[in-house]
Amino acid sequence: MLKYLIVMLDRASVPFCHHEPAEKNEGLISAADLKNAIRFGMKENLVIQFVYPDRAIPAELENIIETIDHVKIKPYPSGKDDVLVADIGAIPQKAENETLVIRASIQELAEKVSEVENAIYRFKRVNIILKEPDSISEEDAGAYKLFLDRLTYYIAGQTASGKELPQFNLLTDRILLDKMNNCGAGDESITIAPDGKMYVCPAFYYDGDAPVEWDKEEGLQLPNAQLYRLDHAPICRACDAFQCHRCVWLNRRRTLEVNTPGHTQCILSHHERNASRNLLGRLREAGIAATLKDIPELDYLDPFEIVK
Amino acid sequence: MKKEIGTVSADERDEIQKLFERRNGLNELAKILTPSDEELYEKLVKDLGETSVKFQNWWDRMAANYSWEGSEDGHWEINFDTCAIYLVTEK
Amino acid sequence: MDGIKSNKVIWKDGTAKNITFIVTKDCQLACKYCYLVGKNEKERMSWQVAKSAIDYILDHKSDFNEESVIWDFIGGEPFLEIDLIDQICDYIKKELYIRGHHWFNSYRFNFSTNGINYDSEKVQQFIAKNREHLSIGITIDGTRRKHDLNRIWKGDGPEKGSYDDVVRNIPLWLKQFPHGGTKVTISSADIPYIKESVLHLYSLGIHEVNINAVFEDVWKEGDDDLFEQQLTELADAIIDGGWYEDYACSFYSENIGKPLDPVYDNTNWCGAGRMLAVDAAGNFYPCTRFAAYSLRSKKPLIIGNVHDGIDRDKLRPFLTLDRTTQSPQNCIDCEVASGCAWCQGENYDAAESPTIYQRATAICKMHKARVRANNYYWNKLFRKLELEGRREEYEANRKTSNPILPC
Numbered sequence: 001m002l003k004y005l006i007v008m009l010d011r012a013s014v015p016f017c018h019h020e021p022a023e024k025n026e027g028l029i030s031a032a033d034l035k036n037a038i039r040f041g042m043k044e045n046l047v048i049q050f051v052y053p054d055r056a057i058p059a060e061l062e063n064i065i066e067t068i069d070h071v072k073i074k075p076y077p078s079g080k081d082d083v084l085v086a087d088i089g090a091i092p093q094k095a096e097n098e099t100l101v102i103r104a105s106i107q108e109l110a111e112k113v114s115e116v117e118n119a120i121y122r123f124k125r126v127n128i129i130l131k132e133p134d135s136i137s138e139e140d141a142g143a144y145k146l147f148l149d150r151l152t153y154y155i156a157g158q159t160a161s162g163k164e165l166p167q168f169n170l171l172t173d174r175i176l177l178d179k180m181n182n183c184g185a186g187d188e189s190i191t192i193a194p195d196g197k198m199y200v201c202p203a204f205y206y207d208g209d210a211p212v213e214w215d216k217e218e219g220l221q222l223p224n225a226q227l228y229r230l231d232h233a234p235i236c237r238a239c240d241a242f243q244c245h246r247c248v249w250l251n252r253r254r255t256l257e258v259n260t261p262g263h264t265q266c267i268l269s270h271h272e273r274n275a276s277r278n279l280l281g282r283l284r285e286a287g288i289a290a291t292l293k294d295i296p297e298l299d300y301l302d303p304f305e306i307v308k
Numbered sequence: 309m310k311k312e313i314g315t316v317s318a319d320e321r322d323e324i325q326k327l328f329e330r331r332n333g334l335n336e337l338a339k340i341l342t343p344s345d346e347e348l349y350e351k352l353v354k355d356l357g358e359t360s361v362k363f364q365n366w367w368d369r370m371a372a373n374y375s376w377e378g379s380e381d382g383h384w385e386i387n388f389d390t391c392a393i394y395l396v397t398e399k
Numbered sequence: 400m401d402g403i404k405s406n407k408v409i410w411k412d413g414t415a416k417n418i419t420f421i422v423t424k425d426c427q428l429a430c431k432y433c434y435l436v437g438k439n440e441k442e443r444m445s446w447q448v449a450k451s452a453i454d455y456i457l458d459h460k461s462d463f464n465e466e467s468v469i470w471d472f473i474g475g476e477p478f479l480e481i482d483l484i485d486q487i488c489d490y491i492k493k494e495l496y497i498r499g500h501h502w503f504n505s506y507r508f509n510f511s512t513n514g515i516n517y518d519s520e521k522v523q524q525f526i527a528k529n530r531e532h533l534s535i536g537i538t539i540d541g542t543r544r545k546h547d548l549n550r551i552w553k554g555d556g557p558e559k560g561s562y563d564d565v566v567r568n569i570p571l572w573l574k575q576f577p578h579g580g581t582k583v584t585i586s587s588a589d590i591p592y593i594k595e596s597v598l599h600l601y602s603l604g605i606h607e608v609n610i611n612a613v614f615e616d617v618w619k620e621g622d623d624d625l626f627e628q629q630l631t632e633l634a635d636a637i638i639d640g641g642w643y644e645d646y647a648c649s650f651y652s653e654n655i656g657k658p659l660d661p662v663y664d665n666t667n668w669c670g671a672g673r674m675l676a677v678d679a680a681g682n683f684y685p686c687t688r689f690a691a692y693s694l695r696s697k698k699p700l701i702i703g704n705v706h707d708g709i710d711r712d713k714l715r716p717f718l719t720l721d722r723t724t725q726s727p728q729n730c731i732d733c734e735v736a737s738g739c740a741w742c743q744g745e746n747y748d749a750a751e752s753p754t755i756y757q758r759a760t761a762i763c764k765m766h767k768a769r770v771r772a773n774n775y776y777w778n779k780l781f782r783k784l785e786l787e788g789r790r791e792e793y794e795a796n797r798k799t800s801n802p803i804l805p806c
Contacts, residue, residue: 223751232756234719254712256700257754260719262712308718330504332531337496339528340489348497 002220004189005046007037008202009061010053011194014075014085016101017183018133018247019203028057033196034064040192040214042068049073049083051202073101084123088112091119098124105131106140109147117154125167133250133265141267148275156282165283173243174276175283175292180236182246186228186258190220200228203249233259235266239303240296243276244269266302274298310385313377314393316370321391327363334359403780403793404606404647410507410534415467417674418456419687420449422483424679426475427515428561429553432586432613442692443480444679449487451705452677457494462709467505469534473687478512481521488529509534511582513550515561517568526575537572539565539603540583541596548588566603573604580607585626587617593629598636601646609649612769614745616761623764630772638780653777655738656770661731665721671743671755672717681705685717688744697748716755717743725758738773739766 011027029037041048050065052074065072072082076092084097088104089112100123102116109116109128120126130136136144151171159165165172173181183189185201190212193199197211200222213221226232228248236246236259246261254262277295284290300306316324334356341349367384370376374393376384382397424442456463470491472484488508495503508529514537516522526533539562540546547560572579581600585593593610600608612626630650637643637651659665671686682701684690689700703709723731725746730736739762743755750757784790 224754224757227754227756232724234721234724235715255715256713257716257756259724259756260716262715264712304715304719326504333492333496333503333506336529336531337492340492348493352496 002044002046002188002190004184005037005041005044005048006051006189006191006202007034007041007048008051008191008193008205009034009057012053013051013194013202014054014073015103015202016051016073016083016085017129017201017203018131018245018250019201019206020131021202022206026053026055027194028061029192029194029196031060031064033192033194034061036196037192038064038068047071052078088115091115095123099127100125101127101129103129103131106136106144106147110143113147113150116151120151120155120166120168121158121163127169130268133247134253136264136268141264141271144268145271145275148271149278152275152279152282156279156286159283159288160286165288169243170272171276171279174241174273174295175280175289177242178293180230180239180242180244180246182230182236182244183248185248186220186222186225201249207249227257227259235261235303235307238307239266239269241266241269241273241303243272263302263304266304270298270301270303274301309398310394310396312392313384313395314374315391316374316386316393318391320366320370321386321388324363324366324386325388327359327366331356331359331363403643404645410469411467411505413670414465415469415505415507416463416465417469417471417670419471419473419674419676420444420452420484420487421474421676421678421687421690422449422472422477422480422487423475424692425479426513427479427553428476428513428550430551431549432584432589432617442679444483444677446483446486448677448679448681448705449483450490451681453487453491453494455705455708456675457498457500459708460500462711466501467507468502469507469509471509473511476513476515477510478516478519478522481516481519481525485521485525485528488525507532507534511536511538513538513561514565514568514572518571530575533576535572535576536580536582537565537569538583539569539581539600539605540589541592542599545589545592545596548592549584549586569603569605578607579605580609581605583608583610585610585612586615587619587622590622590625590629593626594633594636597633597648598642601642606646608647611649611740612762612765614740614742614759614762616749616759618761618765623768626765627768627772630769631775634772634776634779638776638783643780650769651773651776652738655773656735657737658734659722659736661723664737665723667720667722669720669741669743672714672720675709677705683709685714686744688742689747693744694748697750697753700747720755725756727758727760730758730760730763735767735770738770739763 007029009029011025012021015021038048048068048070050070050072052072054075072078073085074082075085076095078084078095078097080096080098082097083099083101084092084095085101085103086092088102088108091100091102100119102119104112116126116128148170155166155168155171183201185191189201191199191201191205193202193205198214199205199209199211215221222228230237230246233246244265247265248258250265251261252258254265273295277297280289280292280295334352338349338352338356341352371378371384376393377395379395379397382395385394385396386392387394422444470488474480477484491506494500495506510533512535517537526535538550540550543560543562546562546565550561552559552561583596583600597608597610633648634651637646637648671688674686676684676687676690678684678690681704682699683703683705684700685702687693691699702713720743725741730739733739741758745759746757747753747755749759749761781790784793
């Protein structure tokens with residue numbers, strides 16, 4: 001069931017997920033399309049998120065946006081309630097947002113761990129999104145695990161010394177989740193692009209996919225819509241890496257099917273899961289989080305091994 | 309005439325089947341080797357000899373173990389699908 | 400049991416790795432039902448590509464760890480490339496031995512041929528050289544009128560059927576392969592000739608008739624009724640004539656037409672993804688059905704090539720596909736679901752989006768018609784056995800048979 005509407009205000013809207021934007025080919029959404037998008041969101045009772053470009057937009061569009069309750073996803077500068085998107089090398093020191101999305105490659109994460117350590121205690125919530133997910137090697141996966149292990153020790157230490165447990169997608173989400181909590185593109189969320197049409201997510205728009213139609217009675221006219229749901233993903237429905245994005249765009253790039261993740265995606269998610277498990281163990285040693293649910297030990301990093 | 313006289317276990321069947329297949333493979337490989345493959349040919353001939361010995365040993369072992377009925381003008385056959393052993397005679 | 404011929408047990412129970420060389424897209428015939436829509440004379444596999452494919456496969460033993468292998472050759476018509484095939488098979492035999500590969504003890508060369516040049520000197524020499532490792536099926540579709548309805552010679556001018564050119568090679572083939580089976584394909588126009596065709600094939604001495612309706616959406620209103628009628632009449636002929644004792648027809652199986660549990664009967668039977676096909680350009684496919692020349696409306700689904708190897712991520716959907724995830728609810732709930740087959744290639748080609756996870760169900764009514772005729776067959780046969788006092792013997796010696804034969 002649809003719950004979220006993402007509205008890209010510009011063709012060069014800030015990339016807040018795995019996808020890279022197209023070349024800086026500016027193309028603002030028209031006022032009419034923006035109004036239609038908002039009206040659609042209101043009638044279908046969706047949480048509306050506007051994705052801004054890295055430049056000011058006309059006051060007319062801003063005024064239309066302010067007619068409805070919403071979330072802004074923006075680069076710096078942005079307001080306290082906005083979701084700030086920043087590259088790891090450019091996290092603004094003066095930002096006062098509550099929520100930060102850091103985009104980084106694994107190499108960058110390995111080199112700039114201290115930036116992340118700093119950020120997770122500066123902001124109320126930090127999400128890290130990997131850049132270039134297509135080109136991640138076995139060696140990169142090892143570096144990623146090391147990065148997560150370092151942060152595990154850091155957070156455990158900070159929490160033991162009295163700091164509040166941070167909200168950090170890679171490590172603390174899994175501790176608190178008891179079922180899958182994924183991106184949901186094509187199932188729970190849909191995107192309206194600057195051309196005014198619907199797409200599974202911005203990445204599908206940039207890939208040149210055909211737009212998706214909406215039927216008032218039947219809803220999304222997405223061919224084989226069931227394949228965007230967890231119950232039709234044989235590997236994922238057997239998995240407990242609940243924090244995984246389950247990115248359907250990345251799935252399609254790697255395996256040609258939206259319901260099937262590639263090997264690397266599963267490895268990375270399981271490194272996150274296992275690091276969360278380690279963190280939970282350390283918190284319990286410090287007398288914290290005793291009531292939280294166990295994360296069982298696994299002898300595999302890829303649930304494909306138990307499903308095939 | 310073909311008469312069923314017994315069966316072997318699946319493991320015993322697998323053993324002889326592997327030898328049977330190997331012997332066939334060696335025989336067919338021998339047909340395509342040329343004089344320039346002298347070393348390979350030597351190896352193959354030795355292998356064929358050893359495989360044939362193992363092959364015969366299996367039949368001797370099984371016959372002794374199961375005390376199968378035999379015949380001077382007959383031979384034993386195995387059905388690989390069913391593990392059944394047959395005595396095949398001229399009459 | 401002695402007295403009822405079942406379909407042949409599949410070599411190695413279907414666990415062998417199946418590797419298919421698409422050696423040519425050329426064929427002497429232009430069969431009307433052929434799913435190979437892009438046949439041509441130009442795309443022939445070179446020796447270099449074949450060798451590269453074999454070397455890749457044998458170099459990556461850990462990725463090909465099945466106990467046995469079936470090297471499959473298709474086209475078009477594979478025997479048009481007998482020289483290449485001969486070279487390939489010789490290389491395989493030698494390499495397997497030199498490398499000490501366990502497949503040397505367990506391999507087959509498999510061919511599905513139109514039979515036209517079966518008796519040529521080169522083909523016969525090849526057969527003599529590889530006799531113990533060969534599996535060759537000749538496609539003869541039944542009576543002359545049924546066979547020539549579809550299996551016609553290529554070329555301009557009036558249609559010329561190929562029956563005479565094929566049937567003259569059947570005695571030689573059966574002499575060399577007494578247990579040889581034929582694959583018969585049923586499309587809409589063939590239905591009225593099913594009964595006479597199966598009986599005709601029996602009369603030619605072919606004991607195994609593997610006969611299947613196509614998966615493609617070719618069926619017309621009333622085809623299922625006619626199909627059921629033909630299979631019922633055939634059942635009468637087979638049972639009343641005692642053919643069942645020594646001749647098998649894949650239409651009739653004890654295991655079809657039952658409901659399937661969504662959890663315990665959820666296995667994918669189709670081997671796409673577990674087999675490997677390689678084309679003239681050296682591209683790898685999860686099955687030949689995903690090559691460009693087999694597809695009507697989708698792009699080919701390439702999983703790698705002889706230079707870069709196999710992208711194992713692209714195999715994951717195939718290896719995790721199960722029955723229920725691809726099926727609409729009415730298939731999951733179907734009370735006669737067992738034996739209803741699917742083809743992942745046809746799934747992909749017919750789907751609303753490029754996916755293998757949308758089951759193509761054009762065959763539904765035909766399956767249900769088959770189930771009704773199949774029930775009739777077994778009820779009649781069992782009654783006959785009871786009256787003859789042979790029913791208990793049958794039950795005691797019952798073989799499990801595979802109701803769905805692989806492609």
